[in-house]
Amino acid sequence: MxxxxxxxxxxxxxxxxxxxxxxxxxxxxxxxxxxxxxxxSEEKALEELNYAQKYLSQGAIDKALNKKKLKIPYLGFYGIVTKYPFTKAGNISKFYAGICFYKLGNYKESIKMMRNFSAKDEFLSSIKYGMIGDAFAQIRNKNEALKNYVKAANIRENEITTPLYYYKAALLTFSMKKYKNSKFFLKKIEKKYPTFLHQKNVEKYLMFIENKL
Known part of the structure; x- marks a missing residue:
């Protein structure tokens, strides 16, 4: 035993x-x-990112993205995303690639890139969902656009992104003839963000809606 x-x-x-x-x-x-x-990989990806950002700052969107593998000695944002997906530079390249795709009119790819971008910073996160909203608006998917604008506005209240995306939500619902919804967003801006850049437009839209309702 x-x-x-x-x-x-x-x-x-x-x-x-x-x-x-x-x-x-x-x-x-x-x-x-x-x-x-x-x-x-981080070092190499960061080096590539610097070159891609330079092209973007010069307005050379195709070169900055470089999806078509142009005859330039650098990867571009798309190449960085593909080759270095797990790096910090690879992650931020998704954000930049999303912007490039949007500017080139490829809205579905822009949405895809932005969704894959991991935004830890709340300000960047707001812009991320705002860009997704813009892309959906361009392909006339107004419901998805609205959902993303509201999400962008509510991630964290601040004087910049919150009124901006409420304003976009207001204009979108106005175009959809959902005047009560539009009024709701405009009133939020009027009460909480009196220094908003487009405050005069907010007042005009509110006057129109008041007469309409």
Whole structure:
């Protein structure tokens, strides 16, 4: 009986050692991957990002995106997303690629890129959903556009993005002849954001809606 218990103990010990070894190897591999492979990829991706941003600042949208693999020695935002998807530069490139696709009139690709972009910063997150809203508005999917404008406005209240996207939501619902909804958004701007850039337009739309209703 003692021999049996001893054998059982040794067997369990071997299994535990095996699993511990697997954990150590896996942890070590992850550390190696993050420390060496990812850091090297980050450096390369960041270098590529700098060149793509330069093209974008010059207004060379096709070159900045470089989806068509133009004869330039740099990847462009699309190439960075494809080649370095797990890097920080790869993530922010999705945002820039979304802007480029929008400017080139490829709204569905813009939506796709923006949705894949992970925005930790609340201001960027607002712009992300605002851009998605703009793209949906361009392809005349007004319900999705409205949903994203409202989301963009409500991520975090501030003097810049909140009134801007409420205003876009107001104009959109106005075009849909949903005047009560439009009034709701316009009233929010009027009460909370009196210094909004388009405040005079807000007043005009409100006067029109009041007469309409």
């Amino acid at each position: 003692k021999n049996f218990n001893l054998c059982l103990f040794l067997k369990k010990k071997k299994i535990m050692v095996f699993f511990l070894s697997i954990i150590v190897i896996t942890t070590g591999s992850c550390f190696f991957y993050k420390k060496f492979f990812l850091s090297l």
